[in-house]
Amino acid sequence: MSSAASQTPRDEIIEGLNAILGEGRVRVDEDSLQTFGRDWTKAWQPAPLAIALPKSVDEVQAVVKLANQLNFAIVPSGGRTGLSGGAVAANGEVVVAFDLMNQIRDFDPIDRTAVCGAGVITEQLQHFAEEQGLFYPVDFASAGSSQIGGNIATNAGGIKVLRWGMTRDWVAGLTVVTGSGEVLELNRGLLKNNAGYDLRQLFIGAEGTLGLIVEATMQFTRPPKDLTALVLGVENFDGIMNLFNRFQSQMDLTAFEFFSEKALQKVVAHSGLPRPFEEPCPYYALLEFERLNDEVEAQAMTLFEDCVEEGWVLDGVMSHSLEQLKNLWRLREDISETISQWTPYKNDISTVISKVPGFLSDVESLVNASYPDFEIIWFGHIGDGNLHLNILKPDSLDKETFFAQCGEVSKGVFDIVQRYGGSVSAEHGVGLLKKDYLGYSRSAQEVALMKQVKQVFDPNGVMNPGKIFD
């Protein structure tokens, strides 16, 4: 299929969907098309043909078979919290939304797993685990609306990757419907299974371009004990890295985040939260660990004092209650929402941790030199080399001009990413937003092989066409 738009008359497609799902679960009203036709990126105008709301694996399979038969494109839709346009339907596609496949079943306390429909919301899974005395560790700002299927399709990361990894690490089994309409049950919850290629891994992070994730066996772990946060003020970025290295070598950290004074100022002004301490510092590090016992706390204090003596840390504060922990985290977690009023141009880039200081400094020099009027808000996950570069729109520029100028900067940023062997999309995925830049992170051979792999699973190109690559 050369184009995402179907040649089959619209009515025939809707009739086919109605026959599978019943009219109540095939939506064509304008409101639904607008809502289900996009994610948190607002750059594209939604224009889906219809919204399909299946309730079972069989129904999903029937829809995919119909797509192959009638030659229409499918866009999978989870919680629509994506930031790269992976779930945007702007070309007459049928959106398959998993909102009704939101059951959690077959919990096993020994295996510590449960089977989730693709539409289970991240927070729902977190609460479910909690009710069983367990823990689902993948967490990020959109956990209240993102869905497990979408998390898996984008291999969602977040704020605790340093300790608990990405979504990939918690998928013990995966039921998918391939682009050609075959149902595969991949790995079936096994912890050890070296019987042939691990196709499950291919579907994780494929952004729905190979098939639809319909169910997943998710792994839980024991809950962390008495999580404790330290927020430390630091003079310069080298100090952050020294800090990271010192703590990481001595303690088991659950998070190591950073943000700039500018980010803090905006969050404090917006939220009314107190500053962590009086003295303003250019950068802040947020460390978190499990206070397993008094020894661990004492060790953290000793390390903190060492870092002060070394001159790396100017001031610091440690949480001593759950409320303090939450408030310290809000200083970091509220940044994204706070700066949304400035229509930020977001970048989600990574390199290996050791190269972060040079990388950050090169990017900052570039942006400062090219556009001295742009305000830059840095934050991110030092513990895994993932930086979020946010460029705020000056009031003097209209949105279109601003984004066009940022697009120019992006090429320079991605040149630096390429020079540092980094990623143009650390955790947000490629979708529509980054596909023109994929070549900065992946070789031409790799991209060619990816397209051939897609051909294997989705020979007629019905699955999320135009995402990741054309």
Place this chain on the structure above:
Amino acid sequence: MSSAASQTPRDEIIEGLNAILGEGRVRVDEDSLQTFGRDWTKAWQPAPLAIALPKSVDEVQAVVKLANQLNFAIVPSGGRTGLSGGAVAANGEVVVAFDLMNQIRDFDPIDRTAVCGAGVITEQLQHFAEEQGLFYPVDFASAGSSQIGGNIATNAGGIKVLRWGMTRDWVAGLTVVTGSGEVLELNRGLLKNNAGYDLRQLFIGAEGTLGLIVEATMQFTRPPKDLTALVLGVENFDGIMNLFNRFQSQMDLTAFEFFSEKALQKVVAHSGLPRPFEEPCPYYALLEFERLNDEVEAQAMTLFEDCVEEGWVLDGVMSHSLEQLKNLWRLREDISETISQWTPYKNDISTVISKVPGFLSDVESLVNASYPDFEIIWFGHIGDGNLHLNILKPDSLDKETFFAQCGEVSKGVFDIVQRYGGSVSAEHGVGLLKKDYLGYSRSAQEVALMKQVKQVFDPNGVMNPGKIFD
């Protein structure tokens, strides 16, 4: 290519290899052919055409291009410790051995990574990590001779998977030469990289059927603190599971292994090691944890006492020195070597942990009923659902009859594996030994898709043909 045997005259191939590697690194003497032509399985007669010993990625690439040009098959060879015949060359293939690509370079203390040639020996990497004050956690009996490239190609597991996962979890980057001779640098050491399909995952565990692993960026972690083992005697298998559940819910275990009294008897007789305690018990569990502080030890003691009170545990012992730790581990780790004198028929099967008791009991009933004269030695990794079923050859049977009879039992065992949704190869891979049984763990559609994926990376079928599937 329909057959593994080349149509090109032997001399032309050797001439081509000599031109790339020089005569010293192309071996055709009988001794080399026998040594490099097989792994620890001894069921196949080695018959390679030649042994190639490249020293660089470029040389490997040139050999693969030559294979495509002259139409010969390549068998990758690491430490040749495989147990499924994945590295067997019995059909005139060229063995590419990585023994000379055994350098470790570019260690970074912040990233905690190093780049390894495929021929780096597991133990060499473990020692290297130790010298840096770090830890490479994947460990198993053949660590002294297995190579990193082979470990990755088979996604090696071992005795610490419960805590540290499989080899897959420690590969931050992978340089491969595909079957068509392209060099891919996959993931380049990044911790977070959602820019397109993670092709690295496909090569891990593909047993060299997609291409050759030439270099890998391996991840290290902090060393465990004061590892401590408990060996507990248990009345029956349900007791083992209760024990596992109780400890697992309260402590961070680094291992949970089990073995039977029969296994213990043989190890004690063979090694002269003392029994863990006087009273013989039907089964034994070996638990390991980090004694981070006195509290942790006290907790382990309390749990042990609880389990005695519950009637699950008959007796037990805890290590209080590194020597005691090592001796307790030897009771479990020496089993494989000890029973090798009985020419055991080995099975490496898994299911989800919760189903292990029923699974084990069904397999035991089957084997006991079919062949009451066969002695069965069970051991394995309860913490990840992986059981090693070893059937010992009675003196009365010759090897051929015994293996033929075991082959019959195998079908019954794999029927049970299938019924329990398990794996016919938990950690040893498929190779030649299990390929006829792949269908018990993977659907026909999955196998068909795997073959198409192979076609993408190895269009001329030069890479380890006949392994995993035909």
